[in-house]
Amino acid sequence: MAATLKDVAKKVGIHPATVSRALNPNTAHLVNAATVIKVRKAAAALNYVPNPMAAGLRTSRSHTIGVVIPDLNNPVFPGMVRGIQDTLSRTGYTPLLVNTDNDPESEAHVIAALSARRVDGFILATARRDHPLLVELSEKFPIVLINRVSESVQLPSVSADDLHGIRLAVEHLYGLGHRSIAHIAGPAWSSSGHERSQAFSKAMRDHDLVPARRPVAVTAWSIESAREAALRLLNDDPTLTAIVAANDQIALGAIAAAKSMKRRCPRDLSVVGYNDMPLMDLVDPPLTTVRVPQHDIGAESARLMLSLLVEEGSTPIKQVRLTPELIIRSSTAPPRSAS
Amino acid sequence: MAATLKDVAKKVGIHPATVSRALNPNTAHLVNAATVIKVRKAAAALNYVPNPMAAGLRTSRSHTIGVVIPDLNNPVFPGMVRGIQDTLSRTGYTPLLVNTDNDPESEAHVIAALSARRVDGFILATARRDHPLLVELSEKFPIVLINRVSESVQLPSVSADDLHGIRLAVEHLYGLGHRSIAHIAGPAWSSSGHERSQAFSKAMRDHDLVPARRPVAVTAWSIESAREAALRLLNDDPTLTAIVAANDQIALGAIAAAKSMKRRCPRDLSVVGYNDMPLMDLVDPPLTTVRVPQHDIGAESARLMLSLLVEEGSTPIKQVRLTPELIIRSSTAPPRSAS
């Protein structure tokens, strides 16, 4: 039904191989300019569309990239996915999107499925600090990490400059007059959680502040887990006036916890989030947060992957850091004692 | 590098064709049970994974389904996409996800790209009331519509029972004492917008109410567009006490508009949303809304597609309606005059 190279060749009266060359941008220069024109016209007339399965079988490249996301329902990720899609699709590549639910077993499963599909590479948002699967995978496929970096293996990555982002948050709170500031960190296994936690310590030191109490971390990137952590924190240290959360969900959980203890945000407690995911301007209170360029992270990771795919092998590993921006809304205010 | 059928055949000492038959569930019964066992073992030992491009080239089925979404950044859709992914992946199918940004031209573009990839079918969340592309496409591919249905052509679909959902919203407001209720409809081209608008009229009639003022519709499914529409509505009719919005974004826009006119929700104006997308429990005020089973819609649509793919041709067209549920939060209250 669908037209093939042979059909086009027959129509023009030349050999299919020549048609193939004429239609492929990389080999078109080998063909007489006039016949290229004729071939193009005939192809268009016949509605010829190359069969990617046949091409892929021959070249063993699927023009397909596996995109592995912990959870598409977390509103940070759709932005990145869009960035990836927009960039890849412009070059004839197709992303194959999967979820892992932050479960390593499920991750192994979906990655196996994508390998079976013969993806040409992986863009992963699921890196853990300790990630054996990753080193294995990186020997067989080009890989770009987004949002997180791994300590298990040095890999190309695109993420926000968390050191800077967290510093912006701390400076903002400091500027408002806060001195008793705590951090609610991401899960211990998560690299972004770890990085932001380190960044918080550094930013505090730079302001000659000591973090309030011992460090608190959530066990999962969820509002519920954050609520529990925040409850502990707030009980431990009633003098606390501000929290820097490792992401927006955690900030939301912290605000909920405070509310349940009759501490209002921002009157009794200031909270800064991280990511600025959709709707953070409409929650109660509108969240002051560090905006990371979600779409750009996705787009840049796709570009990086594309470059990996053409430059065979040995290019220096590129680790891109995008600059975040503080968005001041209403979840932060001067501490009460200072007002 | 990767093992092929031939490798497995060599290891077992039989012909590749037999290996193929042994490994394929549909043809395994043609093969001696003992050799099936041996083949399976050898395949596992060699880490054999079938090459989908080769199989696809031969069978002209890619085991791939195009999933066309207007905008992944709209938080309703990730839930449906998850439902699709979860169901498809269990059967060896892979969804190919694309965005259209509600732009027909962009839609034509991405659908062409997916056709080029030889998808086996389409799951579309982009149906419009008048949709020429759809009738064309439906002649060449199995199609399942989600969330919206089309009037251009009768097609299998999975969506929420909007008639019921909107009725729940109206009944809730009526029960609170509201009598002056308006609807802000979705865009005129949208089938779900149209359907909910019809449902609203019917529900109002059933309560012997007349909709406040002439109908208002947004021009796009966006908070901004809804804000404008709501402003018009609220200016037109100051006696209005409640709004049923065609989706959550519109509800959010309506609340924002009211706020800007110094009318507080729910004190001066009750608002009901539709969909119950993520975070609607945390916005200000927490939104009373009609919850549609997003994941289930996705999962069911995938199941429908799968059944279309096996049952060649002529099965009766199935239009599945899933039952929504009213989630009462804090954006609705009795009208002031009634309190």
Added chain:
DNA sequence: TTGTAAGCGTTATCAA
């Protein structure tokens, strides 16, 4: 600049 021919890894048909 173009044609020839082989082969990518499967599966379907036919024969044994």
Added chain:
DNA sequence: TTGATAACGCTTACAA
């Protein structure tokens, strides 16, 4: 129950 063979549509040495 299994084997032989051809074909799916494309790319790419190599030859002309």
